Amino acid sequence: MSGINGDQSIFIGCIQMQLRALHLCSSDEEALAVSEAISCHDTFESSFHYLENVVHSFLDYFADELSENEVKSAVRSAAIDCWGENAPILASPFKDVPTFTKESSYAADCSDEDATNASQLDSDDDGQLIGEGECELCERTIKLTRHHLIPKSTWPRMKKKLWNAASAIESFSSEGDLDKQNFLRENLQKSLGMGNITDLPSTISHASIRNYLSRVCFVCRQCHSAVHSIHPEWELATEFNTIERLLECQEVRKFAKWANKQRPGRNAVR
Ligand SMILES: [Zn+2]
Numbered sequence: 001m002s003g004i005n006g007d008q009s010i011f012i013g014c015i016q017m018q019l020r021a022l023h024l025c026s027s028d029e030e031a032l033a034v035s036e037a038i039s040c041h042d043t044f045e046s047s048f049h050y051l052e053n054v055v056h057s058f059l060d061y062f063a064d065e066l067s068e069n070e071v072k073s074a075v076r077s078a079a080i081d082c083w084g085e086n087a088p089i090l091a092s093p094f095k096d097v098p099t100f101t102k103e104s105s106y107a108a109d110c111s112d113e114d115a116t117n118a119s120q121l122d123s124d125d126d127g128q129l130i131g132e133g134e135c136e137l138c139e140r141t142i143k144l145t146r147h148h149l150i151p152k153s154t155w156p157r158m159k160k161k162l163w164n165a166a167s168a169i170e171s172f173s174s175e176g177d178l179d180k181q182n183f184l185r186e187n188l189q190k191s192l193g194m195g196n197i198t199d200l201p202s203t204i205s206h207a208s209i210r211n212y213l214s215r216v217c218f219v220c221r222q223c224h225s226a227v228h229s230i231h232p233e234w235e236l237a238t239e240f241n242t243i244e245r246l247l248e249c250q251e252v253r254k255f256a257k258w259a260n261k262q263r264p265g266r267n268a269v270r
């Protein structure tokens with residue numbers, strides 16, 4: 001890119017470091033290109049106004065991956081790396097108004113709940129019933145809740161692991177000799193803690209990771225609570241992340257079988 005002076009290229013380098021540290025880009029080249037795009041505005045100056053513009057373009061790129069506050073703190077760190085103590089202070093230019101990035105609006109309407117606290121579920125729209133149909137575990141026709149097969153609390157850690165394993169995952173998915181594939185499969189299983197890795201996305205990008213992580217199933221409230229009390233979230237994310245695998249768990253199967261015989265009660269379909 002032309003027209004970048006020395007100071008600005010230092011700032012771009014500092015943003016690039018933030019992108020790499022946050023695992024937002026898979027290579028230095030990508031991080032550099034994105035940093036340039038984020039950092040180049042009409043003027044380049046050590047000012048609050050300039051940093052505000054940087055935060056806005058940063059959010060344009062990564063609204064799905066980071067909250068506004070995370071973006072602000074990354075830009076703040078880059079500014080301090082670049083200008084030291086003289087860096088302009090990036091106050092909260094957006095006040096504390098909640099922002100509706102794609103991810104947070106998604107979280108608002110279908111967030112997974114901590115299904116262990118039934119009364120909290122009732123008052124919190126986090127645990128809203130989302131419709132009626134057949135529970136995928138107990139097979140009763142009943143009011144249903146949405147369960148994230150990979151619980152949201154594990155997403156940051158899962159994202160990191162998937163990015164770190166990206167090249168292995170991609171070579172595992174492409175055609176290759178069997179010995180190498182088996183070797184990669186074993187290593188991946190170890191590093192990702194996956195009971196089964198064949199359903200990983202074949203190419204790792206923000207979009208493919210998001211699709212992979214946002215898979216849901218529809219279960220009744222009783223089955224939902226049971227699943228969460230039987231397995232910790234990391235176990236759900238890495239071992240019991242499909243309905244089939246949930247049903248392979250003896251305890252879950254036993255509960256579903258029992259629930260199947262119970263009346264739906266207040267969750268009955270009218
Ligand atoms: Zn059920």
Ligand SMILES: [Zn+2]
Nearest residue numbers: 112113147148
């Ligand atoms: Zn759940």
